[in-house]
Amino acid sequence: MMLSDPRPARISRELSKRLTIVILGVKGGVGKTTIALLLGIGLARRGRRTLLIDLDITDPNLHVGLGIDPRNIMPGEKKGIDPVRINGLGFVSIAPYAKGLPLALRGVEAVNALRELLSAVDYEGYDTVVIDTPPGAGDVVLDLLNVLENPRLVVVSSTTKFSLDSLNRLLWLLKEMGKEPNAVVYNMVRDISNNSLKDGILVRYDDELENAFGNLELLAKTNAYKDLEKLIDRILRMDH
Amino acid sequence: MVYNWMHEWAIAEAVILEVENLITRYPSLRRIKVVAGELQNIDESVLRQYLDMMMKEVAPGVDYEITREKAEFKCNVCGYRWSLDDVDLSEDEREAIHFVPEAVHAYVKCPSCGSRDFIVVKGRGIKLLYEVRE
Ligand SMILES: [Zn+2]
Numbered sequence: 001m002m003l004s005d006p007r008p009a010r011i012s013r014e015l016s017k018r019l020t021i022v023i024l025g026v027k028g029g030v031g032k033t034t035i036a037l038l039l040g041i042g043l044a045r046r047g048r049r050t051l052l053i054d055l056d057i058t059d060p061n062l063h064v065g066l067g068i069d070p071r072n073i074m075p076g077e078k079k080g081i082d083p084v085r086i087n088g089l090g091f092v093s094i095a096p097y098a099k100g101l102p103l104a105l106r107g108v109e110a111v112n113a114l115r116e117l118l119s120a121v122d123y124e125g126y127d128t129v130v131i132d133t134p135p136g137a138g139d140v141v142l143d144l145l146n147v148l149e150n151p152r153l154v155v156v157s158s159t160t161k162f163s164l165d166s167l168n169r170l171l172w173l174l175k176e177m178g179k180e181p182n183a184v185v186y187n188m189v190r191d192i193s194n195n196s197l198k199d200g201i202l203v204r205y206d207d208e209l210e211n212a213f214g215n216l217e218l219l220a221k222t223n224a225y226k227d228l229e230k231l232i233d234r235i236l237r238m239d240h
Numbered sequence: 241m242v243y244n245w246m247h248e249w250a251i252a253e254a255v256i257l258e259v260e261n262l263i264t265r266y267p268s269l270r271r272i273k274v275v276a277g278e279l280q281n282i283d284e285s286v287l288r289q290y291l292d293m294m295m296k297e298v299a300p301g302v303d304y305e306i307t308r309e310k311a312e313f314k315c316n317v318c319g320y321r322w323s324l325d326d327v328d329l330s331e332d333e334r335e336a337i338h339f340v341p342e343a344v345h346a347y348v349k350c351p352s353c354g355s356r357d358f359i360v361v362k363g364r365g366i367k368l369l370y371e372v373r374e
Binding site for chain 2: 001002003004005006007009010013057074075076077078079080081082094096097098099101102103104105106108109110112113116117119120121122
């Protein structure tokens, strides 16, 4: 008999009905998770029923930004995994299932975990899904880009030479795949008047963020959030 | 009909959606076999109830059965193989693994060398096997 995996069928059906935004980071440490968090908060504040999904399978930390201890929460069940609710945002992550313990997963298993989480969620009640991913373009990111039909892509980079070098390669790859990003966010920018980055959305370096994690009201008052409103506007325009 | 809310519904729904894809691709689809891995330990009755309800609608005449597969692990460091019977898990840990089988990596180490770097060789979650008429 032939073998087939039923999960992509449900993932693609559920997510193609919704505004799905995938946040890609050129490498670790560029603030991809922060951008995913601020974008999720922003979309919810504009009235979108927003679900945040952490797909950084082996090293999830979106829950830190949301101020949740994954050892103390367990999503419920409806017609699928019922996302945890935090101040009006839905949240799904592998973290509650691993209880903060290390997860040593080889590529195939990380892909399995990604497909399991995405296919098992009960998306009812959400019209917008923001997905945080592992850094770079490894197995999980490639599989995600394969399974999703029409995601909006946001690429996050910092302005260091290393990041910009990686950014070039990632943009090249996405172009080849026919999946050019809808926006490039330059994060942690120290010199906001930097003209060489005019094609992207510039988000200032912000000391306040670290203290605001866990407090969504406070996060929405940060300079980084204000800079990101341009991205929120752009994404909402794309949905029309 | 009264339903128990369970995440098995999403799994069953994925199976039916994939059967719909298969029958579009292979109109002579003959039978399917849903293999349920021991590690995920899904409630088979929910899956069966959903398939009984939907198969005659989306794939009339296609036979189907649900079978189980024992879980087996293999250490990537020392090569040792073991089964779920060799492992002690709490109720909470079993629950977590039920939702995401890969969570097993948080709670289980190789019984021989203590490594967390192992693979689930079989019996993980749901697989769909299918046969097309010649
Ligand atoms: Zn071993």
